[in-house]
């Protein structure tokens with residue numbers, strides 16, 4: 001499989017080089033030359049396959065030739081060694097729980113896969129790799145955990161000061177060793193911009209071997225297809241495929257779902273469930289793409305004003321807005337609506353979503369009101385405890401803290417404050433590495 005840059009000014013690369021580079025030299029995102037289409041029988045008989053076999057079959061065509069199949073099987077097995085259950089909330093709506101991994105968020109799948117691929121490729125290199133990553137909350141913790149203590153790898157996480165939850169901040173600032181956090185006095189988009197600029201700074205990249213662990217990196221983005229197909233395995237009504245509502249910020253997750261759909265996965269419709277940061281729903285309505293400064297909300301991991309993966313979504317649909325609209329509808333949900341649906345779902349169905357899941361639930365409910373024969377699922381992208389400061393006042397109860405993170409919450413934060421300014425990042429990196 002070859003990958004091309006969406007800016008079309010850089011040479012094609014294979015999976016190994018795309019993973020190591022993170023982003024193409026012309027600042028474009030890498031995109032696969034062909035999208036594999038799986039046989040109908042694979043999806044028709046999906047219950048027959050183990051989770052590992054499903055994940056392996058999905059990812060193998062993208063990796064082929066760069067990691068041998070036996071090593072890849074091992075990577076896949078370690079990546080999804082936790083449950084990904086589809087849980088009924090009511091008669092029409094199911095929750096795909098993606099928070100049973102070590103950092104309680106869907107990002108664990110991509111981060112674990114990428115860290116293992118990079119570990120595999122790094123064995124062949126002597127140089128230290130510096131992984132740069134921007135986070136609005138969940139990516140940072142998952143990448144910190146996935147790359148913790150990996151030999152030859154240093155991780156630098158940029159996060160917007162005061163704009164991630166207290167649990168997320170602990171997850172990305174307390175591990176120490178090879179994990180370093182930079183607290184940026186700006187927005188997630190500032191962090192993302194600084195990171196992207198670093199990759200094209202020749203002076204810096206001559207001295208430091210940099211890569212990205214955001215979904216701009218194909219090794220972070222592509223494995224996110226796994227759980228869409230694992231959801232299909234658990235979907236009972238195979239004659240009536242699900243509507244899938246995806247809480248969306250940087251749009252890597254929904255873009256992976258759309259990719260799986262183009263590869264043959266039965267899905268009735270996709271919903272981009274956004275908070276007040278509604279650049280993509282506005283685009284779907286008007287045809288105009290207008291990036292905006294990110295607005296802070298209670299579903300903070302989706303506080304993105306210029307989603308990186310929007311260009312990949314356009315490419316998937318050959319830039320044909322009509323085709324995209326046939327598959328994807330966008331909704332924007334306010335913080336007040338999020339609080340009230342969170343409470344309602346908890347009281348009425350005894351199911352506690354996190355604020356991102358609540359946005360996904362309400363967007364799905366709105367769509368199903370117009371499409372009465374359909375049923376659907378929302379992606380429950382993170383455990384509600386990660387947002388206990390929002391959730392507890394809404395439901396008037398304490399959210400029990402899972403054992404997986406109890407000890408980490410007692411550790412002290414270690415971070416360096418920096419301005420939302422590329423020169424500040426460059427100076428920090430040159431000084432440290």
Ligand SMILES: N[C@@H](CCOP(=O)(O)O)C(=O)O
Nearest residue numbers: 135136137138139214215250
């Ligand atoms: N929602 C993200 C923002 C970065 O997204 P990514 O998938 O490109 O890493 C976060 O939680 O940090």
